[in-house]
Amino acid sequence: MTAAAVVLAALGAWTDYPELVTLGLAAAATLLLAAAWLVASPKLTVVREVRPRRVFEGGSAQGTLTVTNVGKRDSPPLLVTETVGGHRTTVTVPALTAGHSCTVSYPLPVARRGRYVIPPVELGHSDPLRLLHRDRAAGGELVVHVYPRVHILASITSGGPQDAEGQTTSSAPLGGVAFHSLREYEPGDDWRHIHWGATARTGTVMTRHVVVPDEPRQLVVLDTGSAPYPSPQFFEEAVRVAASFCVAAERSGLPLQLRTTGGAQRESSGAALEFLCTAESSGADRGLAALADLLRDVVSGTQGVALTVVTGRVDTEAAQLLMSLRPRLLSVSLAQLVSPDNTLPARPRGVLTVAARGSEQFASNWNRLVLR
Template sequence: MSAVSRLRRTGLTSTGAWMALAAVCLTGAGTWADYPELVTLGLAATGALLVAALWLLATPKLTTVREVRPRRVFEGSAAQGTLTVTNVGRRGSPPLVITETLGGDRTTVTVPALAAGHDCTVSYPLPVGRRGRYTIPPVRLGHSDPMRLLQRGRAAGSELVVHVYPRVHLLAMNTFGGAQDAEGHTTSNAPLGGAAFHSLREYVPGDDWRRIHWGATARTGTVMARHVVVPDEPRQLIVLDTSSAPYTGTLFEDAVRVAASFCVAAEGSSLPLHLRTTGGAERESSGTALELLSTVQRDSADRGLAALPDLVRDVVTDTQGVALVVVTGRTDAAASQLLMSLRPRFLSVSLAQLVSPDAALPARPHGVLAIAAANSEQFATSWNRLVLR
């Protein structure tokens, strides 16, 4: 993107501030004490500031192209900024100081002096710590006079957005959730072209002749063909509790990481994914789910797992199985009873609980695959050990 100058600001550097103070003090003291040498020193300091101001009047003509890759990263990964500065003016440009700001953290890079028509490309790491959606403001270009008394800066380019996704852990999919099967459950409106037999129907010109069922054709006197479709795949419904009550400390962050890990695991197994939060947000693909999870927050007004029956009412059907995964903090007896009442409606119900290590382990609901852990990493270890055994 081409640089667009928005706001030019000129100000004193720390050296310039001391120089200005010296100019005022020396001139004032020399005048009061009738000491011409002090007045001369004060005027010299003032002259240096004026020369610095005149130097900065000649602003170099520069264009910039900025890139940030990748724009979507996971916690703990690195993002890289690349800036190409081109001097399109007729005179050389002084050394520049480039300032990037991401999430309140500043990164400063120096660009050397550029002759007319020359360019320079610099790369620098960008801090991407906690999950979130970060808006990177326009890059700030700054330069100063040779004596470093004054500095002038301007914003160039446009804003960029970087998504920092929650950290994910490798999770095995729960086989009780219904493995994909080429001869699995089928429906008449399922996509054609699969390998699962659904029914027999009359042959239609253009059908693959290898699908003709010769036995049925001989019995009926009508050419019959096998109607094959893509079998229904078990969907993964992941519900993240976004209420405040179940979590203490940083356990909510671990719960978000667990939910993100289940989303990535479902996508890796090519299973349809549906993510919902008890606050009402929902997504139906791994990419959009991770974007939601990068910004989701706890809400004290959230009903928590009490909203679960309403959240799953429209998801469960008679023609397609659903595996339910609930991610929350510490649960009470009412939540356990609720999960047990929902269990017959799903292929499986899994409960991920992020609890304080010094807290008593919550009761495990009957028929529910429940795992309690102190953080997301411990949960992933316990889950994989249980599912893969």
Template sequence: MPTKSGVAMAVSAVVLLALGWLADYPELIALGFAALATLAVAGAWMALRPDLSAVREVRPQRVSEGEKAMGVITLTNESKRRSPPILASEQMANRQVQVPIPSLAGGSDHTTTYYLPTNRRGIYQVGPMSIGHTDPLRLMRVGTVFSAFSTLYVHPRLLNVEPVPTGQTRDMDGPTSSYSPQGGVAFHSLREYVPGDDWRLIHWKSTARTGQMMVRHNVVPNQPRLMVVLDTNSLGYSEESFEAAVSAAASLAMAAIRGGFPLELRTTSGGVAASDKAYDGAVAALDLLAAAKATREDPGLAALPSMVAADDSVALGVVTGTPDPRTLGVLPTVRRHFLMASLIQFASRFNAPPTPLNGVVSLTVRTADEFADAWNKLVRT
């Protein structure tokens, strides 16, 4: 396919031939035929297009905002003749990354790396990859498109913060309930055996008495659970404050997971990620927040009543912007269903002191860094 230079060359050839014929000027006709001959040579060159196969990887597949991620391309020359130098083009988030590829001997391969943009949170599709072959004068170009795609997860920026406070101490010998996480050492009740249960927990006396296989139901006693909710209604945010709120929600979620707290991470748009053990569920939580978007159709904090847990052993942390003050009134309403309720608001500027909410620990900040400092001071005192 002719490039802009190739089109200009073709137009010039036609003009030169026309002027030479009309003016009876042999030199112009010679120049016109020379231009056509150049185009013919470029076309013949394009017939010798390289036979290449390509494999692309993204390493690592998941990074935090601002961390380095690389695309790794391995090209193999499938033909016996040497391939000319070519230019590969990768598409990612409406951006093109140009990757030069050197000449390859027949049957050989070449691996090259290039950096992918990670300056903004999100889940990005890398590809398709286009490999362009041009003649030495750049008059014609033929591109081969490899439709394979890779996915790059850019997680929110994480801050070193304390987890959502529960108002209680963690007691390994305290009371138990059917809602307590399984796998602890405290006996709660007997139940029927289900496939996958540890045979060491079988209670043989009860099994003999009932005729059914019975096991000890051991749980982690008095283990407060944490729920972090991100408001994804766009009305209370600027673009910067929403990104700060996502970073805060991710930091609170990771603090809970590092601390070994059972966690339920939610967005008001309906997204859910859960973790029952330390570091279990971290990837799912960060992937959920990498994809988070603020929309006007989102129910916002009005969705909180539908998130109330079946028991009262959950501490709530809500991250939002500056929604209508009447919307915040839902927090005191649901407060009685939680051990403790905390509210973090991100505001681009402070027009007036925030309205205090009965029974809710509130914090209003402008940036993610300001949140980390103020939150840690608040929780540790």
């Protein structure tokens, strides 16, 4: 349109043809009016929500946008564009009269695991003749976590049942019901735990130190080296298996720690799943060759640990290492995500080993073996 206005005006002036000049000026005036329309855009408020903010692979998330016209004139129809992970979703908001609002909902493309930073939405509107278009950002950034797909896994009850009156240590987490010792009262302690007899004898307010008794700690180690996996898809399946073990530990009420051969460490199921959203394999990662250093504090500790290693194909050296660790741990389990070729996966002696092509098949094989 701009080019046409310039060409018409110039051609009319060069050929001394006033009708062309008039057409060029009319086109220019139309563009100016369109620009003025966009500059005097209606006053809008935008409220955006994304629910849920944490979703598992295969689930769905939905965006909800409420646009309110707080100005004195009607607003034209709007095009709202949401960008998630490079994918653009566009929805239409109808024209709004002054003081009215409209709420639109739309699905978000969150099929793959990851941490998605969603930028502000783009509100776009045009002049009545659709000559010019203007976009403006509205709302703030939002973050959506897509957790790995999780399968139900049976837990191995190594270490015996959880006992409220079991063995305790001073480093055990607070909030349990097992008595460990007496100590001086500290601000914030529950008054119901004050030991009045000891307080009377010592002249100092003493309280019962109650903790969660020692329980078999579930340690899940994910191999983040790229060498054991035939393709990136096998690493994706390994991440899903590691996530499934983390959720199984939480469901059983057992203390959990997730570690990777790359050095990452998380202490709870929620933190583990959030980390696994963005876990990647690396050729620079030593893989299970780093396992001895990774578990040095575990095998020298006093608390019982049930170790689960999630990896691809295991070589002879790694298999020997797992067998050497077995006497110092409550149990050692090995999850292998391997391709269906003629080479049998390693099965270290004394180590519960389950191999599969994918996480779903692994869950079926694992549950069949553990629950039989």
